[in-house]
Structure formats: C-alpha cells, structure tokens
C-alpha cells in the first residue's frame with residue numbers, strides 16, 4: 001500500500017527521489033490511531049489528537065520537495081502534529097528540530113518517535129512564531145500550519161542562503177518559498193493554493 005501511494009505521488013508530479021524514497025520507508029500507519037490504519041496510505045489529510053491533522057501525503061511530499069533537503073541540513077519544522085513530516089525530513093538525513101504548541105501532541109510524539117527509530121528528532125514545546133532562538137540559525141524552516149503573515153523572526157533565524165517554506169493566507173493559503181539571499185533581502189516564490197489548520201499563537 002505504501003509503494004502504491006508513492007507511485008501516486010510520483011504521478012501527481014513529485015519528482016524528488018529522496019522525498020519519494022523517505023516516504024516509501026516510513027510506516028505512516030503508526031502515526032494514525034490503530035482503528036484507522038487503512039487510511040494511512042490514502043492521499044488524504046486525517047484527524048489526529050487535539051483537533052489537528054496529519055497533513056495529506058501529497059502536501060508533505062510537496063513541501064519536502066520545495067525545501068530541497070540535503071543530508072546534514074539543520075531544519076526547523078513548525079507544527080510537529082503527528083511527527084510524520086519531521087520523520088520524512090529525518091529519514092532524508094536532515095538534523096531536525098520540530099516545535100509544537102499543543103502539550104498533548106508534544107507529549108505523544110516525545111514518546112512515540114523514539115519508539116519507531118526517530119529519537120534523533122529534537123522536539124520542542126513552544127510557539128512556532130518565535131522559532132527557536134536557542135538552536136538558530138537554520139538552513140531551512142518548514143511551517144506546516146496556515147499562517148496569516150510571514151513571521152520576521154523566522155526569516156531572522158535562517159542562515160544566509162536559507163529557505164523558509166510557509167503556507168500563507170486566511171482560509172486558503174499560498175505556498176511560499178522564501179529564500180534569504182542576504183542579511184536583509186529575500187526572494188519569494190509562490191507555488192499555489194493549499195489548505196492547512198491555522199497557525200495559532202501561544203501554547204496550549
């Protein structure tokens with residue numbers, strides 16, 4: 001079923017072999033409640049704890065491709081959720097930090113990810129709008145919730161040449177890839193419409 005999903009992603013235009021390979025390796029059915037295992041390899045988003053969702057596989061593949069992940073990249077993910085996206089980046093050889101604002105989800109992933117071999121992902125509880133001053137600067141930052149604006153803090157926490165992928169918009173979000181070309185200059189590319197759960201302030 002997993003290989004069939006990877007085939008569907010390829011057909012929908014995902015061309016990054018490293019992304020496809022990583023998604024072919026990771027047991028996505030462990031990230032869903034056991035009762036819903038059969039949903040794990042359909043290309044749809046799915047509800048998880050705390051009224052959040054595990055992003056649709058296509059969206060995970062698309063965002064991961066936009067990041068152009070290289071082995072050893074230091075990446076901050078904002079919105080850990082189930083931990084699936086973080087695992088894809090880790091499987092691709094990145095050094096992953098992931099921040100979540102919901103304590104319940106943070107607690108679940110803190111136990112769960114090491115149990116399936118992703119204990120090297122550094123999980124943080126906090127408000128992703130603030131990024132992580134402690135671990136900055138990053139090569140890449142990936143936001144997996146719908147933001148209403150681009151937080152300047154996240155741009156500041158990028159290395160020069162670094163990349164921020166962030167969906168921005170109210171009900172529908174534009175997928176933006178923002179490259180930090182110099183200390184105070186960015187280049188922005190728009191990759192079309194997506195829908196995400198909202199990027200909220202503060203922790204819960």
Ligand code: SAH
Pocket residue numbers: 052053054055078079080081082083084085086099100101102105126127128129144145197198199200201202
């Ligand atoms: N990447 C996740 C999907 C995330 S859904 C996965 O692979 O499963 C978006 C997540 O962003 C939710 O878990 C939500 O709680 C979290 N979130 C929303 N606003 C946030 C913020 N300000 N800081 C950190 N996490 C946030």
